[in-house]
Amino acid sequence: MIPRGAGRVARGRSEVPFPAIAAALCLLVSTLAAQAPRPVEYRLSFPAPQHHWLAVDVRFPDLEDAPLHVRMSSASPGRYARHEFAKNLIEIAFTGAGGAPVQVDRRGPAHWEVAGHGGTVRVRYRLFGDRVDGTYLAVDATHAHMNAPATLLWAEGLEERAARVTLARPEGADWNVATQLFPTGDPLTWTAPNLAYLLDSPIEFSDFALRTFTVPDPADPAYRPTFRVAVHHAGSEAGLAAYVAAVESVVRETVPIFGEFPRFETGAYTFIADYLPAASGDAMEHRNSTVLTANAGLDSPGSRTRLLGSVAHEFVHAWNVERIRPRSLEPFDFTAANVSGDLWLAEGFTNYYGALILQRAGLVGLAATLDRFARVISTVTNGPGRRLRSVVEMSRMAPFTDAATAIDPTNFRNTFISYYVWGEAIGLGLDLALRERTGGRATLDDYMRALWQEFGRGGDDVPGVVARPYTPADAEAVLARVAGDAAFARDFFARYIDGREVPDYARLLRQAGILLRPVAPGRASLGALPLGGGMRVVRSTAYGSPLHTAGIGRDDTITSFDGRRVASASDLRRLSGSKRPGDRVRLGFRRLGRNMETTVTLAADDRIEIVPAESTGASLSPAQQAFRRSWLGSRQ
Template sequence: MNKFLFYVFFFASYFSVFSQVSSKYTISFENAVHHEANIEAVFTNLRTDEVEFRMSRTSPGRYALHEFMKNVYAVNVTDSKGNALKTNRPDPYSWSVKGHDGTIKVSYILFANRGGGTYAQIDETHAHLNIPATFIYMPSKAKDGIEVTFNVREDLNWKVATQLKPVSGNTYYAYDLQYFMDSPTEISNFSNRAFNVDGQTINFVLHHNGTEAELDTYFEKVKKIVLQEKAVFGELPKFDYDNYTFLACYIPNASGDGMEHRNSTILTSTRSLAEGGMERNIGTVSHEFFHAWNVERIRPKSLEPFKFDEANMSGELWFAEGFTSYFTSLILCRAGIISREQYIEGITGSFNYVWNSPGRQFFNPIEMSYQAPFVDAARSVDPVNRSNTFISYYSYGNMLGLALDLSLREKGLNLDDYMKLVWITYGEQEKPYTIENLNNILNDYAGVDFGNTFFTNYIYKSDMPAMERLLNNVGVSLTQEKNMVDFGASVKNGLITQNTTMGGSAYNAGLENGDKIIKFNDVTINESTDFNYLINTFKPNDEIKVVYKRFGEVKETIVKLLASKNYTLALFETNSLNLSDKQKAQREDWLQAK
């Protein structure tokens, strides 16, 4: 086995296949203890007198603005001989420069202290680099090659893991700006494992404080996921340089996240493998690797090319993220990492969230996807009403994936083969798709009536299919506890802590976020009151006198308690229901390993 599998990527062909390099970076970490990196960028082959360089505002896989410029300072700009150049600042993210000699050198300091999929983190445990959050770039050189040299901390036994192509030592290459920005890099004293699938190498890099034995156990789960996801599409993608690399950081100073990239993924968690991560981190592995097909190569036209200077909006995220979320847990079940009971139990929360959300009256799945620039790790300070108006495209698409899969299976078809057809038609050829394209492929696969009905009712509109029948086909029951009540608000120590649910008991009574409930009929509410227990002592249609305080004023209202809309999903066997041979066969085809 090679010492480091990332280091052997066709060195002999270097000069024949590399495009002209016009951007070179060097990054050093002498002041890592204070989360700083020193960076120098050299831009050459400049053919116009005035040029611009800038910091990205977005990051591949994210859709909101993140304004990475806020962590850049001590910027110094010279020509090739070290002569200072005057710069102008046309906006907060860029510099314009004149009077250069065909080369511009820029040095700056980067502050970085968030170890997730979007930002960068530098300390004495690692340099965890998301490229857009780290390096300035020159838009006019976006098509040229890029080289970057990582001056690692040898005193900390650091080494480099990245999908970038090695050149020599710790210098790496990207063939253009899009690839460079899409290439996260982990620099630390990590461990690694690898296995070969059809002539390609799957690397698992892990920076953690655990044992090699724990990594061995975890890696066996990773391998099962890779093979089950390959079975969905029939083949692995053709990875650049025949390598794919999981970049995992399970350390206390990380931030929980997962982010897909073309030939790699970031996996971060504060949970160590020994303290719950063995079970709770593995879902992100399943989700992000599925993206190697769905979103990286089965690519929405709306995200191609990815824009670094503005928010990226796509109406296809219910498919790109949502269908990936559907397969995330399904693959864990097929791989035997979770039981079938755990899988069905896990569906229940998403099912209730999507089916019972008032948000479906405002937006269909496409329009929910359009909200990504406002919800995808975006920050704002003004209150919003998203609990009533928004359904995550992850969850919405997850449940649409379930609905489509079970609807197809009722016809003797399945979602695996539909995804495979999308892969062959668009992903394998790396031809970006539209929603209309997805509709047409479903028409080709399952018939025009079926395909158009599904897209018309559930994608272009917000209807939901008859899930009780579809679940029954695979021996899963769908029931509601209609004798239970739902207050329609989150209450802690008497305080309503979130916007009340539109159309719910509390909402209809005029109660709202921030109200302090004092009495519930004759019961005084205090810190020791178990409000959920209290609510469940009543029945649907009971009317309750509620005394509450709002803005310092005591008020009264009557709350008519509505029946709970919550569903429970369970395997037939859990409810002592008989499973027919047909239902058993359908379920096996759905959940068994491929």
């Protein structure tokens, strides 16, 4: 809804007749400048930060006579469920020109219609916020951590207006601002060229540690964007230094995938990290920044490594999602849930690169990466949700699953597989399949770079607006071109993206001298055992699993297996492990106080592991060594 109008302005501008004489253009520009309405002004103050609220004073000047529709967002880019940010308003008051009263009609939970304003509307409100993450708002004695849609009211029809945001420090606080907003001469005043950019700009206002580095663009060494790492944490200087060094190596390892950096509009990209005991684990992408939050410290290497996965994932988003953007998410609707069938590519491929970049940069070991891929492949291959929906349909479930809350139970263990995980599995499969198909001439990196060149780069004349979003048909057409093989692209999309098949990972991984194999070949299993204390089933049994097929459900208590009493999950595992897949066994259980019996058919143990061939005593062929280097080795 918002950026569409801004896009029209951009196209209109380019239609100014080029041969017009310079004087006329100057006159036109100065006339336009004279007529340009003043920006929307936001003033943020924090009179009692320890009580978790802030005060906002907004002025919408130079309005036409019509009523102004003021809104609080119900969605935030990068979060796909609805979030009602208006629920935390403490109080709100509206006035018109000269402080005169206005007529206010509450049109919805987050929508006010303001009439009789005389050309200016001023809104003053207080807002409670106590969640440190990438979506919400947190104010406390140490900081104000603000996601813009959770904090700032806005008005319909003013989407193309610039905005100015001025912050006032709490008394005695030595706080500074970390944000992707545009700087001014005043360190506490920042601007945005339009509403889409404003609402995409989180603000951390605290006594954070700031480190910066620059990295030359590989395609244009004169372009050296600055990377700012603003960290609000309680750890040591040494931990911070190690973290910042790792962030730099993530940046250096990511850029070769796309061949160049995006043109960050302010010349800088900002990592805003809050690693605090009160923080929730989260990470959120923005156009020229990211917010990273966790209840974790920087001082132990293991903890740092866990944080770096999010760093890599979010930095990939500076290309994939922020600029290579699906049409289903552009323009973003701040008043409703945004449904996209493309999150397998937008989030899933980003997840795959999060893992791959850490591996290529040497920030994790091979065993950890292969364990992760084994979990990903296993979740997708064995996940009951795959019987029901494709990854495109899973993407469209994001409004129900992405930090969405509900008080009635869901059955997502059976009906949903995360598009992050399934999309990562597809990214892995496509990378290996492209390399196999083309003898290593084309890779997923080439695919991402081709998407970047066609849809991501350029078109930056309106910051915050993606001029050329892609469709699923575009994504397939680019794959056909990169593979040099339209039939391959059609087949891949039909089977693994629109369909519900999984690639043959064992064959694909063998190219790199890596083995995918069952953990316990030939062993019988009852599958996952959703048992609580004792033998009571505490969750839905998995669709298609032996227990589910035998009719066992939540609140049944298993009492015997093959005529023997069982008292623990390990009893069940031991007894079922002594049978063969396909064996039929009597299973006793108690339901609503009655003893009952059913017959269960044992399945094959479906656990898998992925290991380097050399760990089994085999040696790698030169082709396998070269494949592995090209895939997992550093590209710097």
